[in-house]
Amino acid sequence: MKKTISSILRHLVLLLLAVVWLIPILWLFVTSFSGYKGINTSHFFPETWTLDNYAQLFFWSDSIVQYNRWFMNTLVIAIFTCLISTILVLMVSYTMSKLRFPGRKQLMSFSIILNMFPGVLSMIAIYFILKTFNLTNSHIGMIIVYSAGAGLGFLICKGFMDTISVSLSEAARLEGASEAKIFFRIIIPLSKPIIVYTVISSFLIPWGDFVFAKLMLNSGIATDWTVAIGLFNMLGKSMIAKYFSVFCAGGVVISVPISILFLIMQKFYVEGITGGSVKG
Amino acid sequence: MKKALSSIGNYFKDFGIAFVKGDVWVKVSAVLMGVGYIARKQVINGIIMFLVEALFAVLCVGYAAPNLAKFGTLGTVQFEQVFDPLTMTSTINDYDNSFLILLNSIIALFLILVFVIFWIANMKAVYRLQVRQENKEHINSFAEDMRALFNEKFHITLLTLPTIGVILMNILPILVLVAVAFTNYDQQHMPPSALFTWVGWSNFKNLFTSSVTVTFGYSFKKVLVWTLEWAVLATFTTYIGGILLAKFINNKKTKLPKMWRTLFIIAIAVPQFVTLLLVRNFFADSGIVNTFCNSIGFTDFLKNVGLVPANLSYIPFLTNPGWAKVMIVIINIWVGIPYQMLIATGVLMNIPEDQIESARIDGANPLQIFIKITMPYMLFVTGPSLITDFVKNINNFNVIYLLTQDVFVTSDQLLANSNAKEVDLLVTWLFRLTNEYYNYKMASVIGIIVFIICAAFTLVTFTRTIKGDKEEEFQ
Numbered sequence: 001m002k003k004t005i006s007s008i009l010r011h012l013v014l015l016l017l018a019v020v021w022l023i024p025i026l027w028l029f030v031t032s033f034s035g036y037k038g039i040n041t042s043h044f045f046p047e048t049w050t051l052d053n054y055a056q057l058f059f060w061s062d063s064i065v066q067y068n069r070w071f072m073n074t075l076v077i078a079i080f081t082c083l084i085s086t087i088l089v090l091m092v093s094y095t096m097s098k099l100r101f102p103g104r105k106q107l108m109s110f111s112i113i114l115n116m117f118p119g120v121l122s123m124i125a126i127y128f129i130l131k132t133f134n135l136t137n138s139h140i141g142m143i144i145v146y147s148a149g150a151g152l153g154f155l156i157c158k159g160f161m162d163t164i165s166v167s168l169s170e171a172a173r174l175e176g177a178s179e180a181k182i183f184f185r186i187i188i189p190l191s192k193p194i195i196v197y198t199v200i201s202s203f204l205i206p207w208g209d210f211v212f213a214k215l216m217l218n219s220g221i222a223t224d225w226t227v228a229i230g231l232f233n234m235l236g237k238s239m240i241a242k243y244f245s246v247f248c249a250g251g252v253v254i255s256v257p258i259s260i261l262f263l264i265m266q267k268f269y270v271e272g273i274t275g276g277s278v279k280g
Numbered sequence: 281m282k283k284a285l286s287s288i289g290n291y292f293k294d295f296g297i298a299f300v301k302g303d304v305w306v307k308v309s310a311v312l313m314g315v316g317y318i319a320r321k322q323v324i325n326g327i328i329m330f331l332v333e334a335l336f337a338v339l340c341v342g343y344a345a346p347n348l349a350k351f352g353t354l355g356t357v358q359f360e361q362v363f364d365p366l367t368m369t370s371t372i373n374d375y376d377n378s379f380l381i382l383l384n385s386i387i388a389l390f391l392i393l394v395f396v397i398f399w400i401a402n403m404k405a406v407y408r409l410q411v412r413q414e415n416k417e418h419i420n421s422f423a424e425d426m427r428a429l430f431n432e433k434f435h436i437t438l439l440t441l442p443t444i445g446v447i448l449m450n451i452l453p454i455l456v457l458v459a460v461a462f463t464n465y466d467q468q469h470m471p472p473s474a475l476f477t478w479v480g481w482s483n484f485k486n487l488f489t490s491s492v493t494v495t496f497g498y499s500f501k502k503v504l505v506w507t508l509e510w511a512v513l514a515t516f517t518t519y520i521g522g523i524l525l526a527k528f529i530n531n532k533k534t535k536l537p538k539m540w541r542t543l544f545i546i547a548i549a550v551p552q553f554v555t556l557l558l559v560r561n562f563f564a565d566s567g568i569v570n571t572f573c574n575s576i577g578f579t580d581f582l583k584n585v586g587l588v589p590a591n592l593s594y595i596p597f598l599t600n601p602g603w604a605k606v607m608i609v610i611i612n613i614w615v616g617i618p619y620q621m622l623i624a625t626g627v628l629m630n631i632p633e634d635q636i637e638s639a640r641i642d643g644a645n646p647l648q649i650f651i652k653i654t655m656p657y658m659l660f661v662t663g664p665s666l667i668t669d670f671v672k673n674i675n676n677f678n679v680i681y682l683l684t685q686d687v688f689v690t691s692d693q694l695l696a697n698s699n700a701k702e703v704d705l706l707v708t709w710l711f712r713l714t715n716e717y718y719n720y721k722m723a724s725v726i727g728i729i730v731f732i733i734c735a736a737f738t739l740v741t742f743t744r745t746i747k748g749d750k751e752e753e754f755q
Contacts, residue, residue: 007533014528014540021547021614024559027568028550039561041571088445091438099435106284114450116668116738120677120707121727124714125453125460132383149449151442178427179434210553211677215715228553235557237686244561251554259549266545266622 028255032248038241046245053249064239066222067250070230073139077226078206080143085150085202086195092154094183097161098169115152120211127215137219142226145212146205160194161187200265207258227254295400298407309406313399316406320413324422329402336395344388351385352478354378354463359473377471382463386455390447454731461724470718483725490694496722499700499709506605507705510680511673514612519666521613522620523658526628527650529621541625544618552615556682559611563597564687570594598687601702608703612679627661628654671734680708698722706730 027044034040035048057067096108119126126145127136135141168190169182177185188195206213210228217224225233231250234243298306309316313333314326350356355376363370412419420428429437462478463469469476490497525544529537547555563569573579579595582588588595598604631654639649659666680703690701699717700709706726713723 007535010528010531010533011535014534017525018540018543021544021618024555024562024614025547025550027562028554028558039564039567041564041566041568044568088442092442095435095438099438101435104435111446113735113738114446116671117450117454117731117734119450120675121710121730122450122453122457123711124720124723124727125456126449128379129383129448129452129456132380145449148445151446152450178430179432180430180437183434183438208551208553210682211711228551232553232557235561240561248558251550251558255550255554258551259546262549263542263545 028248028251031245032252034245034248037243037245039244053246054253056246057249057253063222064234064243065246066225066230067227067253069223070225070227071254073224074206074226074228077139077142077146078203081146081206082199082203084143084147085153085205086198088147088151089154089157089198089202090188090191090195092151093157093161094187096154097158098166098182098187099179111152112155115155119149123212123215126212130216136216137221137224139224141216142206142213145216146209147202150202157191157194157198161191164190197265200261204258204261204265207254291400294404298403302403302407303410306403306406306410310399310403313402316402316409320409320419322409322419322422322425325425332398336391339388339391343384344392347381347384347388350376350381354477355381355475358475359471375472376475378463378469378476379465379471382459383456386452386459390452390455457724457727460720461728463721465720465724466722467718479721483721486722487725487729495694495697498694499698500726502695502702503700503704503706503709506702507674510605510609510676510705511670513609514616514673514676514679515666515670517609517613518616518620519662519669521617522622523624523628523654525617525621526624527654530625530628541621544621548615548618552678553682555615556611556679559614560598560683560687563607565594565596565599567597569597598683599689601690604684604688604703608680608683611683612676615679623662623665624658627658630661631657667737667740671737674705674730674734674737675707676705677707677711680705681711684708 030045031040032053033049033051034046035050035052036046040046056065061068092111096104130136130141130144135144164187168186172182172186206226208228209226210232213226213229214232217226217229222230222233227250231247231254233239234247234250299310302309305316305319312330314329317323317326317329355378357374357376359375360373361370362373409419461483462480463476464479464483465476468474486494487496487500528534529540534540561567570579573582573595574593579588579593582595583590583592589600596603597607635653636649639653644652684701684703688701688703690696692702695701699713699719704712707730710723710726710730713719713726
């Protein structure tokens, strides 16, 4: 008897916590169907239900809402970012993990320190450098911002490659395979899980980034924006009364694919943070 | 440290040997870089070296020299526009753009440094060729050299592109940031219409002085204290909370642990800017939470207790300094705990079960087990990431900016004078200084200070990470 009560209590606490964590998400979801455009301050659930907000996102573009464009912009940026980043990360992690050359340790230490330097700090300088090359307000500029320094984030991927037995590449080397061949034919196929992780995590960056996009895409032309900037703009002081529920709809639409990718990725997340030491 | 010094010493010693013991071809190579190769019948290598040298010479004359000549003053010719009423056109003089001079000079200095390293490497390589020839060893043909790039020199091939990216995106910006901190680059000195110049340490002095006109010292102290408070609070609340939640869910008595975990993860799977902007409206002065608190009489209760000023009819969740700070920490707990729970779950599963078992047999209660076994183990494994988290929180731009931008207005005149707010972290302050007030010089100084703080903590983590490096273990 005592056991059941404590068990019920335990699950009630969990339920309560889960509700606390999910209330904002639920609010996002229900408000996206609200017939009232502004913020409903008196009721949690909308009084009138409608699909107009979604229709406005996709079909009724105006000067404020260009959701299709934003989505395409972000998608293009994300695809190129993830391609370039993944290639750079693979190159660096393979070098650091499997090749031995003078200065390797020093280079690795240097990169780890450099990678801990927060990008937010140097963003003004990045902005001016890109402006000099006329790359602000351009998607190429955004792709460069997101992917150029990606090589520094090699640690997780390297940790994975470290676990691939060296005897495999040794055997290939005896058969006369070049280092390049070992890289493409042996290591890359064996690194599939970590490649999936790298692809997804770099693909997610442009969808979640707000700071750099705001700084770089500052022309005020709505068709240039990414989803994050477009949605942020809808909550400006003069807009919020007319666009809040549209913002929610936009938030839901972007969240669905991203949540799925995130859920796929999260099992690698832990290993990444603890640097593989979880293996104990 | 000693090792690093000796390796630097060896680097120059090798170069000295190459220069002293090299024959005439090696010595000529110091001036005409390709000669040493051509003398050993590596014609293509020689031609490439000549081309590199020629390219560098062209760059020096056409790019580096004109910029570096103005580097000392950052330009002297003011922007002028003369309108000619006859032709209805305006002519612009050949003005100096201080920022371009600064940027190009840094790039030029960098290129020169790279060339010097390249030149030293070239000398050594040419000398190595000489030694090989003297010993009658095989000298690679060009095709063999190329093949080496995919074999024993594969690391060079692989690292070239990433290195260029990192230099562009990480190293160059840091150098520019440091340089700008020593100039008077701000709204009154904006290229191209105005020039800016070197001012020495005066921006740093400004940051630490408080006077009637300059309040940066006052603001800096306040913002710094809050930044550190925030970083400590944010890190520990989410860390402890995450462990507790993970333990709670992983407990054998909890049914469907996977489902519970997923519920919490959903909350962080939605992009942060969406949830944060949403939560900010959730807690707005006229928001839904306030309506609710008002209707159940909670607002009046807080007024009676004195937590809410009597002249307000709402709870100033994100508009009053004290309330806003507490709310930001609480909302951050909401954002951060699921992440920490994920990590903690992974780590907790690996705690050696026998230790806990034997402790239980010895009569330890759950609390004792948690404090004496679980926590030390957790700290051992996640210690470095805890410090990384701390550094990340010092720079936690998203949470602060998205929750308070356009919402929080400071009433402290001294803070407002230097464009700071009570809830600002150093990074959000820096961001607003640049994005809204174009005060690049002070922003750069703040950037450097933050960098120093972060670097100090990072080095602590770093020595720990490297020591625990088990990379050879599996190979």
